[in-house]
Each structure stands twice: as C-alpha cells, then as structure tokens.
Amino acid sequence: MKVDYIIVGLGLAGLAFSKELEKYGKTFIIFEDNSQNSSIVAGGMYNPVILKRFTPVWNAIEQLKVAIPFYEELEKQLNSKYHYPVNIYRIFKSVEEQNNWFIASDKPMLSEYMIPEIVHEKYFGVSAKFGFGKLKNTGRIDTKSVLENYRNYLLKRKLIHTTKFEYSELKIKEETIEYKDVKATKIIFCEGFGLKENPFFNYLPMQEAKGELLIIHAPDLNVDFLIKAAVFVLPLGNNYYKVGATFNWKDKSKIPTEEGKMELINKLETFITVPYKIIDHIAGIRPTVKDRRPLVGTHPNYKNIAILNGLGTRxxxxxxxxxxALYSHLEKGLELDSEISIARFQ
Ligand SMILES: Cc1cc2nc3c(=O)[nH]c(=O)nc-3n(C[C@H](O)[C@H](O)[C@H](O)COP(=O)(O)OP(=O)(O)OC[C@H]3O[C@@H](n4cnc5c(N)ncnc54)[C@H](O)[C@@H]3O)c2cc1C
Structure with a gap:
C-alpha cells in the first residue's frame, strides 16, 4: 500500500492533521491502539480566559478563529452535533476577586468574553455567597462523539488500523518511509502521552498531568452553564453533569483512583448543596509540556518524520x-512559529 502520510494516534491531534490531509486531497492511513484516551474523556471546553488569574490564554483568539469552523465543518461532514455554546459562571471567593474581575473585564481582549457585572441571581443547589462572574462566547466540543464518528468514517473507508504502531518496524529511507506493507512519504506522530514510548521524540520534555472526572446525575440541579469553583460542573443535559478535573503530576496510568474521586467529591461539595449520584468515574493523561506550548515540527535528523503533540490542557x-501550521510547514515550506516548533528543544 502506498500513501502520502501515516498518522500514529487518533486523538484531537491526529484528527486535526487528518482533516488537513483530506482538505488537500492527500492519501493517508492512521494507526490507533486505544492506549491513551485524553481526548475521549476531556471536558471539551474552550475558554480564552484563565479563570484563576483572569488573564488571556496564549494566542486564544487566533486559535478559536480556526477551531470553531473546524468543528462546525466536522458537524456537516459527519452529520452530527458536536459544538455546544456554554456560558461559564465563575464563583467568586471574595470581594477582592470581584474587584479583580471588573479590572480584567475592561481589558481589550478579555472584554469580549468577561461580562463586567456581578451575577447575584440564586440557583437552587449552588452556594455562591459573593456571586458569579459570567463569561460568554465560550463552549464545549463533544470530543468523544466527534472522535467516535470520525473513526467510524475512517473504518468504512479502510483508512485506519486499530493496532499498535511498532516503532522498531519503521524503516527510514532518503525520500520515503516504510512500515510493514505501507510505503509513505511522511509519518506524523500524534500519540499524546504515548510519546514516552516513541524513540524518535521521547527526548522532548513532556510531563504527565493525569486528570480524573466524575459524571454525576443531580435531579435537583438545573443549570445550563458551566459552574467553575474548586472544580467545574459542566452540564451534559437531562441533569447529568461532568465534574472535574484533578491534576496529578506523578501517576502515569489512566486508571481512575479512589484518591482522585474523593478529591473531586470534597471539592464539589464546597459549592453544590443538592444530592447527586455518581454515574461514572474516568481518567486520562494530558500531554503537557514544560513550557505549556505544543510540540510541532520535523525530527532534527529525519525530514520525513514529524510530530504534533503537547496540546496540554487545551x-x-x-x-x-x-x-x-504543521501541514503548511511540511507541504508549503512555511516556517513554524518558534513558540510551537520543537526546534526550541535542540
Ligand atoms: C481530565 C481531562 C480533562 C480535559 N479537559 C479539557 C477541556 O475541557 N478542554 C480542552 O481543550 N482540553 C481538555 N483536556 C486536554 C485534552 O484532552 C488534550 O489536550 C488532548 O486530548 C490531547 O490530544 P492528543 O491527540 O494529543 O492526545 P490523545 O487524546 O492522548 O491521543 C493520542 C492517541 O494516540 C494513540 N496512540 C498512542 N500511542 C500509539 C501507538 N504506539 N500506536 C497507535 N496509537 C497510539 C492513543 O491511543 C490516543 O488515541 C483534558 C484532558 C483530561 C485528561
């Protein structure tokens, strides 16, 4: 079999690169072994404001300009809904935080998202003594559904192998690469935290940031916005909510733990006062980089091998x-921004 590209991993990174290839009519085959699940368990939220300090997220406006049409295009292609606009209500802890909110919401970029008033409305089952700060133009992507549907789309077209990519089987030639019976021009590694096993790129400084989440059913809680306090409570519809997420910098497994569950419950109960039932408990590892920027670019010694990873918490x-950016770099020779290029680690 002869293709333009091999992609290893079908999380959000693999999906985004594969869509670029489809757009330009390039041929490809994907390998996916279900060893990681960060994109599947993710809250799926997009929000250009850091809710701890009320500062802008790096490059958020540019990112959203590309991201929203990207997911809407997938909705059309796969004939399903994935994009749900969701406002965010940040519970204030003090008067000082209320003041900081006002100051921040006056700043140019932040003013498009942060509403410059305090929401004092009461919501049954939510304790918020100092009120809420409301964010607009934020939302959620149903990452699990989009990835499942896209995988099925690829399966029908025989464009995905649901097996582990074995690095030792890769043969690198001058202009091509070979993997078992596949000949390709290039290979793109998108393995998330699976990068740790990749002999070509495991020199890059990725840290595990395990996150655990609960799915709860709270029949008396009726909100259609995300509540952010010690943890977030994200509405999924029909009184089901996603509650998350923990950060664990040591545990490399994607198995949910009792410790993670207790942390989520304790934090949740600092502001949710109605009964609820835990329906599910899930976990994944965020592929986080030391400098909180993505890992994009070609291998320093092999021009046919590239990476798209380090998407971290966003x-x-x-x-x-x-x-x-990676596609334009590989196919059009455009330089990568030095902030995202893996050349920064050479
Ligand atoms: C609890 C939690 C909550 C989160 N919430 C949000 C949120 O609200 N908003 C947001 O933007 N981000 C969120 N994130 C972060 C987001 O999930 C990640 O940034 C993103 O999913 C990373 O995508 P990826 O494709 O790089 O990695 P992954 O999703 O891990 O995908 C990598 C894929 O590669 C496959 N793979 C690995 N090695 C091999 C191999 N050798 N052979 C074949 N296949 C292989 C894996 O099985 C996997 O499917 C959250 C993450 C977690 C864990």
Missing amino acids: GVMIAPIAAK
Whole structure:
C-alpha cells in the first residue's frame, strides 16, 4: 500500500492533521491502539480566559478563529452535533476577586468574553455567597462523539488500523518511509502521552498531568452553564453533569483512583448543596509540556518524520491551528512559529 502520510494516534491531534490531509486531497492511513484516551474523556471546553488569574490564554483568539469552523465543518461532514455554546459562571471567593474581575473585564481582549457585572441571581443547589462572574462566547466540543464518528468514517473507508504502531518496524529511507506493507512519504506522530514510548521524540520534555472526572446525575440541579469553583460542573443535559478535573503530576496510568474521586467529591461539595449520584468515574493523561506550548515540527535528523503533540490542557482550541501550521510547514515550506516548533528543544 502506498500513501502520502501515516498518522500514529487518533486523538484531537491526529484528527486535526487528518482533516488537513483530506482538505488537500492527500492519501493517508492512521494507526490507533486505544492506549491513551485524553481526548475521549476531556471536558471539551474552550475558554480564552484563565479563570484563576483572569488573564488571556496564549494566542486564544487566533486559535478559536480556526477551531470553531473546524468543528462546525466536522458537524456537516459527519452529520452530527458536536459544538455546544456554554456560558461559564465563575464563583467568586471574595470581594477582592470581584474587584479583580471588573479590572480584567475592561481589558481589550478579555472584554469580549468577561461580562463586567456581578451575577447575584440564586440557583437552587449552588452556594455562591459573593456571586458569579459570567463569561460568554465560550463552549464545549463533544470530543468523544466527534472522535467516535470520525473513526467510524475512517473504518468504512479502510483508512485506519486499530493496532499498535511498532516503532522498531519503521524503516527510514532518503525520500520515503516504510512500515510493514505501507510505503509513505511522511509519518506524523500524534500519540499524546504515548510519546514516552516513541524513540524518535521521547527526548522532548513532556510531563504527565493525569486528570480524573466524575459524571454525576443531580435531579435537583438545573443549570445550563458551566459552574467553575474548586472544580467545574459542566452540564451534559437531562441533569447529568461532568465534574472535574484533578491534576496529578506523578501517576502515569489512566486508571481512575479512589484518591482522585474523593478529591473531586470534597471539592464539589464546597459549592453544590443538592444530592447527586455518581454515574461514572474516568481518567486520562494530558500531554503537557514544560513550557505549556505544543510540540510541532520535523525530527532534527529525519525530514520525513514529524510530530504534533503537547496540546496540554487545551487540545480543543490548539489542535486545529497547530495541524494547519504543521501541514503548511511540511507541504508549503512555511516556517513554524518558534513558540510551537520543537526546534526550541535542540
Ligand atoms: C481530565 C481531562 C480533562 C480535559 N479537559 C479539557 C477541556 O475541557 N478542554 C480542552 O481543550 N482540553 C481538555 N483536556 C486536554 C485534552 O484532552 C488534550 O489536550 C488532548 O486530548 C490531547 O490530544 P492528543 O491527540 O494529543 O492526545 P490523545 O487524546 O492522548 O491521543 C493520542 C492517541 O494516540 C494513540 N496512540 C498512542 N500511542 C500509539 C501507538 N504506539 N500506536 C497507535 N496509537 C497510539 C492513543 O491511543 C490516543 O488515541 C483534558 C484532558 C483530561 C485528561
């Protein structure tokens, strides 16, 4: 079999690169072994404001300009809904935080998202003594559905192998690469935290940032916005909510833990006062980089081998623009921004 590209991994990174290839009529085959699941379990939120300090997220406006049309195009292609606009209500802890909100919401970029008033409305089952700060133009992508549907689309077209990519089987030639019976011009590695096993790129400084989430059913809680306090409570519809997420910098497994569950419950109960039932408990590892920027570019010694990774805590926003940049770099010879290029680690 002869293709233009091999892609290893179908999380948000693999999806975004594969869509770029489809757009330009390039042929490809994907290998996916279900060893990681960050994109599947993710909250899927996009929000250009850091809610701890009320500062802008790096490059957020540029990222969203590419990301929103990207997911809307997938909705059309796969004939399903993935994009749900969701406002965010940040619970204030003090008067000082209320003041900081006002100051920040006056700043040019932030004013498009932060509403410059305090929401004092009461919501049954939510304790918010100092009120809420409301964010607009934010939302959620149903990452699980989009990835499942896209995988099925690829399966029908025989464009995906659901097996582990074995690095030792890769043969690198001058102008091509070979993997078992596949000959390709280039290979793109998009393995998320699976990068640790990749002999070509495991020199890059990726840190595990395991995150755990709960799915709860709270029949008396009726909100259609995301509540952000010690943890977030994200509405999924029909009184189901996603609650998350923990950060664990040591645990490399994607198995949910009792410790993670107790942390989520304790934090949730600092502001949710109605009964709820835990329906599910899930976990994944965010592929986070030391400098909190993505890992994009070609291998320093092999021009046919490239990487798209390091999406960290914000894969929904970053994946589409990073994939575009990588494609333009490989096919049109455009330079990568030094902030995202892996050349910064040479
Ligand atoms: C709890 C939690 C909550 C999150 N919430 C949000 C959020 O609200 N908003 C947001 O933007 N981001 C969120 N994130 C982060 C987001 O999930 C990540 O940035 C993004 O999913 C990373 O995508 P990826 O494709 O790089 O990695 P992954 O999703 O990990 O995908 C990598 C894929 O490669 C496959 N793979 C690996 N090695 C091999 C191999 N050798 N052979 C074949 N296949 C292989 C894996 O099975 C996997 O499917 C969250 C993450 C977690 C864990």
